[in-house]
Amino acid sequence: MCNSSEPALPSNSGAPDPVASCSYSSFERAFRSVALRSVILPLPPAFLEYLNEDGVFLGAGSEALPARSGTRVYDLDDEDAYRDWSSSESEGGESAGEVAATDERRQRGRSSAGGASSSSSSDCGSSSAAPAPDSTPWAVRFPELHASMCAAIDSLGGRVVPRLNWSCPTDAAWVNPNGTLDCDNADQVVLMLKSSDRVGHDLELLQQRLRAPAGTSGSTSSGGDISTSGPAATLVQPVLVLRKWYDLRPEREFRVFVRGSRLVGACQRDVSQHFPQLHGPDALPPIRAAIRRFHAQHIARHFPLSEYVVDLYVATNLTTKLIDFGCASSGTSPLLFSWEELGLGGGGESGVSGGNRQAAGPGSSGGRGEEGGAPAVGGGSSSGSSSSDSGEEDGGDGSWELRVVAPGGGMQAGVRAACGMPYDMLDMTESLALMQRMQQGQQGQ
Numbered sequence: 001m002c003n004s005s006e007p008a009l010p011s012n013s014g015a016p017d018p019v020a021s022c023s024y025s026s027f028e029r030a031f032r033s034v035a036l037r038s039v040i041l042p043l044p045p046a047f048l049e050y051l052n053e054d055g056v057f058l059g060a061g062s063e064a065l066p067a068r069s070g071t072r073v074y075d076l077d078d079e080d081a082y083r084d085w086s087s088s089e090s091e092g093g094e095s096a097g098e099v100a101a102t103d104e105r106r107q108r109g110r111s112s113a114g115g116a117s118s119s120s121s122s123d124c125g126s127s128s129a130a131p132a133p134d135s136t137p138w139a140v141r142f143p144e145l146h147a148s149m150c151a152a153i154d155s156l157g158g159r160v161v162p163r164l165n166w167s168c169p170t171d172a173a174w175v176n177p178n179g180t181l182d183c184d185n186a187d188q189v190v191l192m193l194k195s196s197d198r199v200g201h202d203l204e205l206l207q208q209r210l211r212a213p214a215g216t217s218g219s220t221s222s223g224g225d226i227s228t229s230g231p232a233a234t235l236v237q238p239v240l241v242l243r244k245w246y247d248l249r250p251e252r253e254f255r256v257f258v259r260g261s262r263l264v265g266a267c268q269r270d271v272s273q274h275f276p277q278l279h280g281p282d283a284l285p286p287i288r289a290a291i292r293r294f295h296a297q298h299i300a301r302h303f304p305l306s307e308y309v310v311d312l313y314v315a316t317n318l319t320t321k322l323i324d325f326g327c328a329s330s331g332t333s334p335l336l337f338s339w340e341e342l343g344l345g346g347g348g349e350s351g352v353s354g355g356n357r358q359a360a361g362p363g364s365s366g367g368r369g370e371e372g373g374a375p376a377v378g379g380g381s382s383s384g385s386s387s388s389d390s391g392e393e394d395g396g397d398g399s400w401e402l403r404v405v406a407p408g409g410g411m412q413a414g415v416r417a418a419c420g421m422p423y424d425m426l427d428m429t430e431s432l433a434l435m436q437r438m439q440q441g442q443q444g445q
């Protein structure tokens with residue numbers, strides 16, 4: 001049954017723009033009651049330009065990184081700087097006055113050398129030097145946005161996960177001292193946004209939408225992963241989404257695939273590890289039923305697209321929450337499936353664990369993909385489901401699979417591993433191809 005408290009979105013008859021439909025600001029209002037709590041802030045065009053600027057400048061009062069304890073800064077060219085002086089020390093043969101005079105001469109020498117150097121460099125490079133990037137702290141440049149972000153963070157309990165219209169900066173988690181997306185201040189949020197290639201991809205797409213005349217066909221982004229080749233492109237307003245931080249358990253996150261408004265598959269979202277909690281005769285059927293029920297009640301007749309990907313969180317008590325929507329395209333990873341077996345238009349790209357999997361019903365050990373990934377097991381296929389599990393609530397088709405990484409499959413590289421690959425590996429052909437595949441998977445995470 002439809003939830004009457006949730007406003008219905010436009011129907012599919014108007015051929016909606018899939019990219020615009022999957023923007024968080026487009027669907028948040030309709031699914032607010034079943035989504036994780038968040039605050040949406042509009043972004044001015046000047047801030048998008050700031051995010052695209054080279055370099056990251058942290059002002060003296062920035063809270064993006066923990067404050068370092070006071071340490072003495074040594075001049076590596078000054079051997080005397082490493083000596084520990086005391087008022088009673090006289091063995092060196094220099095009086096306090098002599099030491100002060102030496103320091104004064106040294107300082108005058110540095111000043112004159114620095115002036116000559118800067119004068120010389122300005123004379124030689126005045127005609128060709130590029131303008132220096134603006135190092136003004138972002139909070140000074142955008143005081144209203146800074147105040148809005150601080151207020152939003154406070155209203156969400158002091159800890160948030162940032163994202164733009166489509167992407168979270170998951171590839172920049174290494175910048176955060178805690179190694180996660182958990183941010184407790186506005187400086188930390190902006191640091192992660194500026195450090196993320198995923199956010200850069202969003203910025204490129206937003207700029208394309210802002211430049212394109214209304215009603216024109218959408219152009220494919222540089223990565224070719226989010227395009228609007230069919231419907232006319234819709235203007236998308238840039239937004240910053242601050243979602244309340246929840247310590248979500250990775251084994252309870254699932255990616256669900258929909259074709260023709262019907263469920264065609266689902267799998268665990270984190271395919272880099274095996275979760276023992278998801279195995280056992282009674283582990284997957286309740287999760288499968290919760291996903292089917294949530295889709296039928298809250299999504300199927302409210303989301304404007306007929307083909308899409310949706311990420312859900314199914315708690316241990318089977319309470320289900322919406323995390324995100326995504327386009328059924330090559331920019332979204334099919335993870336434990338391939339686009340061919342799902343029957344979706346993902347450009348023929350298989351998931352992280354490879355395509356051509358054997359269908360696995362309840363109790364089977366699953367098949368191994370072509371690329372040697374960990375095997376997956378299916379849960380709750382039609383042959384092993386109860387009559388209520390294959391009823392009419394999901395369109396009368398109860399044959400879709402829920403796949404999870406099976407035990408004994410070996411360790412897989414997670415899609416975020418590309419963010420930590422050593423630079424030296426770029427010279428290795430095989431490693432470069434691996435990194436490209438991992439980056440593509442990371443973009444679709």
